[in-house]
Amino acid sequence: GAVVSQHPSWVICKSGTSVKIECRSLDFQATTMFWYRQFPKQSLMLMATSNEGSKATYEQGVEKDKFLINHASLTLSTLTVTSAHPEDSSFYICSARDRAANTGELFFGEGSRLTVL
Amino acid sequence: DAKTTQPTSMDCAEGRAANLPCNHSTISGNEYVYWYRQIHSQGPQYIIHGLKNNETNEMASLIITEDRKSSTLILPHATLRDTAVYYCIVRVPYSSNTGKLIFGQGTTLQVKP
DSSP: OOOEEEEOSEEEEOTTOOEEEEEEESSSOOSEEEEEEEOTTSOOEEEEEEETTSOOEEOTTOOTTTEEEEEEETTEEEEEEOSOOGGGOEEEEEEEEOTTOSSOOEEEOOOEEEEEO | OOOOBOOSEEEEETTSOEEEEEEOTTOOTTOEEEEEEEOTTSOOEEEEEESSSOEEOSSOEEEEOTTSSEEEEEETTOOGGGOEEEEEEEEOTTOTTTTOOOOOOOEEEEEEO
16 A cells, blocks of 8 residues: 655754654655644644645644745655744644545655654 | 544443444535544554445454444454544545545543453
């Protein structure tokens, strides 16, 4: 099946620094990728939709200047958490849709756990 | 996208069938029913989806009622590794909003020895 890979799997950073998380579709091309955030014991919350070659679309309440998304190629989207603070500590998950498939299913990465000290 | 209602939690004995219900009474004609699951600290995993016919794959079966207002995911022989949160989502795969998945709270399935 289609594979989506995230890197890093986990990261610890100091408050005020920026952290970049990569999401790659390994065996398919994805014009659209989605970024989610998940706090402990909660469901996934959609943050933004990443579109290849254009600006991301952010969900209501998500700060676009804090969560920078770049989708420069058909296999890579990046999420940068800028000036991270402890409240940004969370599990970040990306997903992607195979543009060549007609099933509409989304494939998810393994997630990236961010801890801000 | 239509909203769904699932029980918060369920238990199942190992080796027995797990039947997970989902209500989606406001589903529209072009919306599909998707099931995903999330094992602790991992990304969600696609299980199965359907429009109106029952579907079966190597992981599970999906039974959709004739009026499409509810569905049941069936894991025929649950194992301990099936312990996870199961999400039922209805959506149009290629809607104008690019078919994004909106997750509810899901059902926490605990498979017990």
